Amino acid sequence: MGSIGWETERKRISSEGRVTSKTCRAERQRLLLYKCAFRKLSAAASVPPKPFSSIPGLKSFPIIGPLHNFLPFIGEIGPKGNIFDLLDTLRVKYGPIVKMNGAFARGPMVVLFEPEDYEQVYRAEDLTSLRPGFAVLTYYREQQKSTFEGMNGTITAQGKEWRDFRMKVNPALLKPKLVKLYGPALDEIAVEMTQRLSRIKNDEEYLKWNFDTEMTKFSLESIALVALGTRLGCLQDSIPADHPAKKMMDSTKVIFEMSYKLEILPSPWRYISTPSYKKITNAYDSHWKISTNYIKHAQKALQERGHDIPDEDKSVIEKLLAIDEKVAVVMANEMLFAGIDTVAFVTTNLLYHLAINPKVQDKLRAEIRSDPESGSKYFRACLKEALRFYHVVPANLRRTSKPHVVRGYEIPEGVDVIAPNEYLSRMEKYYPRPNEFIPERWIADKSDPLYYGNAHPMVTLPFGFGLRSCLGRRIAQLEMEIFVTRFINELKVSWDGPPLKVVNKLTNTIKKPYYFKFEDAK
Numbered sequence: 001m002g003s004i005g006w007e008t009e010r011k012r013i014s015s016e017g018r019v020t021s022k023t024c025r026a027e028r029q030r031l032l033l034y035k036c037a038f039r040k041l042s043a044a045a046s047v048p049p050k051p052f053s054s055i056p057g058l059k060s061f062p063i064i065g066p067l068h069n070f071l072p073f074i075g076e077i078g079p080k081g082n083i084f085d086l087l088d089t090l091r092v093k094y095g096p097i098v099k100m101n102g103a104f105a106r107g108p109m110v111v112l113f114e115p116e117d118y119e120q121v122y123r124a125e126d127l128t129s130l131r132p133g134f135a136v137l138t139y140y141r142e143q144q145k146s147t148f149e150g151m152n153g154t155i156t157a158q159g160k161e162w163r164d165f166r167m168k169v170n171p172a173l174l175k176p177k178l179v180k181l182y183g184p185a186l187d188e189i190a191v192e193m194t195q196r197l198s199r200i201k202n203d204e205e206y207l208k209w210n211f212d213t214e215m216t217k218f219s220l221e222s223i224a225l226v227a228l229g230t231r232l233g234c235l236q237d238s239i240p241a242d243h244p245a246k247k248m249m250d251s252t253k254v255i256f257e258m259s260y261k262l263e264i265l266p267s268p269w270r271y272i273s274t275p276s277y278k279k280i281t282n283a284y285d286s287h288w289k290i291s292t293n294y295i296k297h298a299q300k301a302l303q304e305r306g307h308d309i310p311d312e313d314k315s316v317i318e319k320l321l322a323i324d325e326k327v328a329v330v331m332a333n334e335m336l337f338a339g340i341d342t343v344a345f346v347t348t349n350l351l352y353h354l355a356i357n358p359k360v361q362d363k364l365r366a367e368i369r370s371d372p373e374s375g376s377k378y379f380r381a382c383l384k385e386a387l388r389f390y391h392v393v394p395a396n397l398r399r400t401s402k403p404h405v406v407r408g409y410e411i412p413e414g415v416d417v418i419a420p421n422e423y424l425s426r427m428e429k430y431y432p433r434p435n436e437f438i439p440e441r442w443i444a445d446k447s448d449p450l451y452y453g454n455a456h457p458m459v460t461l462p463f464g465f466g467l468r469s470c471l472g473r474r475i476a477q478l479e480m481e482i483f484v485t486r487f488i489n490e491l492k493v494s495w496d497g498p499p500l501k502v503v504n505k506l507t508n509t510i511k512k513p514y515y516f517k518f519e520d521a522k
């Protein structure tokens with residue numbers, strides 16, 4: 001039992017342990033049993049934890065870590081096509097806690113398959129969370145000292161530095177008034193995007209190979225509106241090569257492709273400037289230049305307009321600029337970094353599930369048309385269900401800043417503790433009929449066996465956990481709701497091909513081709 005569970009149980013048992021003369025015999029027996037259990041638990045607690053090295057897991061060698069386990073034929077695990085199969089093999093073979101030593105100078109990792117266990121660690125680490133994973137961006141920012149002036153933003157900062165920055169920007173990005181501020185302009189984008197898809201819907205060959213580009217245009221146009229305070233102009237048939245929107249789209253693509261090569265695959269970029277490292281650096285430079293230009297424009301426009309508007313009506317940029325110009329640029333950069341492929345992936349994932357579940361799609365359309373409020377409620381249920389199937393980041397991660405004891409094993413400082421949320425979200429024990437797309441489970445009442453609340457609340461964590469959870473979640477949900485609602489009202493979507501293939505790189509991505517078909521909705 002984790003320390004939080006243990007502590008709660010200990011308090012409950014000791015407060016119930018006061019046996020009075022009024023207590024009936026059965027109740028007394030129950031309390032005695034509790035006392036016994038408490039003594040056993042206390043005894044267990046005094047047993048010293050087992051060493052980290054004894055956690056079950058893959059054998060490993062110096063330098064290559066556990067990589068030999070994934071070799072065909074001779075490896076203990078063999079080559080696994082995706083992270084899902086790998087996690088399944090590890091859980092079945094080793095149980096609820098599995099250790100993997102890092103390869104090529106990466107630190108050790110522990111996968112915890114029980115939500116209570118990672119909840120214990122994540123809660124204890126929440127205030128100054130350490131979340132590694134963007135070593136290249138961190139290094140790049142360190143190198144660009146003159147530009148960044150030592151400011152790290154939320155993605156690469158850790159510990160106290162991260163918390164201080166995050167507390168500054170939270171009010172601007174997580175404010176509840178975002179709908180009022182951005183609703184109308186995001187709706188314009190949604191209308192244009194829907195019209196665009198309607199116009200190109202018969203160009204099947206183009207859509208088969210370029211649907212991702214279309215979704216990127218939508219997500220970039222939307223996030224730029226918030227991050228840079230402007231329309232970029234992405235929703236055109238062809239964008240000139242020197243247009244900032246084109247540069248932004250191209251550099252985003254490079255950043256994700258190169259991050260996978262540099263962060264996940266073995267690479268000597270720390271020692272020599274590899275071609276992939278040069279590419280990513282150019283892409284980061286390009287993002288930075290474009291963001292800075294737009295923020296300067298926004299700043300000028302705001303100065304001309306004056307600042308005498310109520311605080312609640314101020315845009316995200318205005319709020320960020322009020323903190324500091326550098327904060328505004330770093331944050332705009334992070335929004336553009338984190339808010340493009342994520343939203344494009346989730347929107348595609350949702351459209352796919354609506355396409356292969358026509359009854360759900362019809363119900364959503366009917367709800368949207370009959371009553372915006374119930375349409376919105378059902379949309380959110382559909383979105384949650386799509387995110388249950390595919391998180392953008394299939395597993396969450398925290399690096400320990402202090403030792404923990406989990407399941408009787410010691411986990412020292414500096415270990416990456418992995419919560420395999422997407423994998424758990426498709427387990428029958430948490431969600432009945434887990435491989436079916438059933439949005440109703442998110443709105444069912446408690447008596448319904450499908451009721452989502454029967455699962456531990458930390459099983460499905462598409463936006464991460466606690467204070468460090470996604471800073472753009474409200475914006476993302478708003479963008480997707482406005483667009484998908486417009487889209488479903490106007491167009492009917494179906495899928496004419498083999499199942500969608502999701503492959504995991506740094507994040508989940510979709511393997512081409514796309515087999516969407518669109519027609520006008522009656």
Ligand code: HEM
Pocket residue numbers: 131154155166223334335336338339340342343346391392393396397461462463464465466467468469470471472473475476477
């Ligand atoms: C559906 C779309 C999105 C999903 C599923 C998603 C998911 C996530 C996840 C899982 C994390 C890690 C949280 C953790 O470690 O606990 C994260 C962090 C973050 N996301 Fe998102 N995200 C999405 C869209 C966005 C958008 C649109 C923005 C931009 C406004 C954004 C900005 C960020 C930032 C800045 C962080 C770092 C937060 C921090 O470390 O303090 N995300 N996101």
